[in-house]
Amino acid sequence: MRRWSREPGRAARAMMAVVLSAALVSVSILGSGCGPADPQQVVQKFLAAIEEGNWYGYLASILPEEVRAVTSEEMNLRREAFSEQQEEFEDVKLEVKQDGNDKDVATVIIVGGTVSRKNTETGEMETRDLAEFPEEQRTIMTRKYKGRWYVDIVLATETIQPEEVEMEEIEVEEPRK
Secondary structure (H helix, E strand, O other), X not given: OOOOOOOOOHHHHHHHHHHHHHHHHHHHHHHHOOOOXXXXXXXXXXXXXXXXXXXXXXXXXXXXXXXXXXXXXXXXXXXXXXXXXXXXXXXXXXXXXXXXXXXXXXXXXXXXXXXXXXXOOOOXXXXXXXXXXXXXXXXXXXXXXXXXXXXXXXXXOOOOOOOOOOOOOOOOOOOOO
């Protein structure tokens, strides 16, 4: 029984196919990187996570320092609220505005598309054109951190510092003898 073909170049062609396959896989991995390569991609992933109800995808698209700032109790409350919401996005169009002073900051504005949300009172899905919302509600800040873009939103409830209260002098009467 012969193991090797005497056909010239057959082994070389087989090896070339293996090398080309490995090269294609490497290029696709390097090209995709470890995360969104631009602000538009991270906002698309953010919206997709909301639509799919993917809590971990949602958190993964948010700036890590913002996620770390949330207490575990607050995180549980946010997760519960997230699981109760139901939204679907269709034909979303985004406009990216790079920050003129910082190349690692960009604003993404939703300029078109629709959102369908479940009305908690009726249980019905209600659809609205995203352009109907005020621009500040359609604006998403993004920031590049360690080579990857993230949505830059505050998750943690801001702690409110008590105001400094000025104390008035109170006159105290001496007890009568």
